[in-house]
Amino acid sequence: MPFDPKNVIELTDAALAADYTRVRRAASAIVRELAKAGDEKAAKELRSLVRKRGVPLKASGYVESLPVDAKSRLPLLEEQSWPDxxxxxxxxxxxxxxxxxxxxxxxxxxxxxxxxxxxxxxLSGPPGTGKTLLAAHVAAQLARPFYVVRLDSVISSLLGDTAKNIRSVFDFVPSRDAVLLIDEMDAVAKLRDDRHELGELKRVVNTVIQSLDNLDSHAVVIAATNHPHLLDPAIWRRFPYKIELGLPDVDVRKDLWRHFLFEDRDEAKISNELAAISEGLSGADIEAIGLTARRNALLDNRPLDIASVVSAVLHSSSDKSALPRRDALDADHKKHIAQSLKEHFGLSGADIARLLGVTRQSVYGYLKQEAEAHDGG
Known part of the structure; x- marks a missing residue:
């Protein structure tokens, strides 16, 4: 499809001037045109190029000017790439x-x-549930730059400067046609009736509210918090769209195992079984376990060790995750896992055998030994 000539001219001029901000903005406009025309393949390729964040331009000496804290001179924002x-x-x-x-x-x-x-x-929910990732996907889908507030810079030791920093952030982002993420929103938008907070901190909350109110209708702002109960009610009212990201349900866990452990191959039975036993784990936990198992298999030049994955799942909890071992599990370890899978999850002998990579006869032997040991005790 023919592009808007203005975007092509702007892209060419910006590239010759080594101005990454303008290059990215013009390229993003063309991405939107491609997506609107239904050419997702070309849009995806151009998004991938933009995601490289202008490394050649930066090598030529271009540095994007970001707002900074007056005292520390640290940037108040950082631009992050679209997710892969x-x-x-x-x-x-x-x-x-x-x-x-x-x-x-x-x-x-x-x-x-x-x-x-x-x-x-x-966005609200416990750590590891994908709040930052989801915000980055919003930016990618909209083909807009993605800026994340650096709270370590925004929250100044001089409380009056914190409000100034917040205003600087909200003045900067709309000019870039960007998506802004304020992570840990509760750090700057706590309940104003909290008796333990100083008056100046309450004024910071007012600044956040006023800054949100002053944005034009095109500005995209995403807030994320692990502690939604701490947010001032006025903040809730200024975000019409709300997503609570809890721990993944069983269907999402199936998709997570299929992607991170099996690289989207159709391993339905094992994915279903892993989903059943991994209740309480976050998406980040499953990603870490799956990728570690794949790394171990690659570096040791061997097939995936599903038994080590199961062991890691059983030794993980909502506040502590374990990773798969590199060495193979011995028979005694597998025996205890078999008993746990039978007792706590009701898996059949065939299911357990598939997860542990052993025969059904071996599983029946493990369960029999465990039962005899229990009776003998």
Whole structure:
């Protein structure tokens, strides 16, 4: 399809000037045109190029000017690349995610009819549930730059400077047609009736609220928090779209195992069994276990050791994760795992044999030995 000539001219001029910000902005506009025309392959390739973050331009001496803290001179934001791993959501979260994207993509049409709302998305949930990853996917889907607030720079030892830093962040991002993520939102937007907070910190919350109110209808702001109960109610009202990212349900866990352990190969039975025994683990836990098992297999030049994956799952909990061992599990270890899988999850002998990589006869032997030892005790 023919591109808007203005975007092609802008892209060429920006490239010759070694101005990465303008290059990225013009390229992102072309990505949107490609996606709108249905050419997802070309859009994906161009997104991938933009994701490289202008390394040749930076090598030529270009440095993007970011707002900085007046005292420390540290940048208040950092630009992060679009993600190269998928995001896995349950049905409700996926619905809200796509509703939000649709409204952003049609904001001009909605504004013309007086139907636009704030383009604010609030993500809540425990660590490891994919809040930052989901925010990055929003930026990627919109082909916009992705900026993350650096709280270590924004929150100054001089409380008055914190409010100034917040204003600087909100002044900068709309000019870049970017997606802004404020992680750990509760750090700057706590309940204003908290008796333990100083008056100046309450003024910081007011600054956040005022800055959100002053954004135009095209600005995309995402807030994330591990502690939603700490947020001021006024903050909740300024984010019409809300997604609670809890621990993955069984269907999401199946998808996570299939992707991170089996590289999206069809290993339905084992994925289903792993999903059943990994309740309580976060997506980050499953990713770490799956990728570690694959690394071990690659470096040792051997097939995946599913038994070591099962052992890691059984030794993990919501507040502590274990990783697969590199050495093979001995028979005694497998015997205890077999008993646990039978007792706590009700898996059949065939299911246990598949997970441990042994015969069903071996499993029956493990269970018999365990039963005899229990009776003897």
């Amino acid at each position: 791993v998928p995001v896995f959501l349950n049905a409700e979260a996926n619905r809200i995610f796509h509703d939000f994207l649709r409204d952003v993509q049609h904001v001009d049409e909605l504004c013309a009819k007086g139907l636009a709302s704030r383009l604010g998305l609030l």
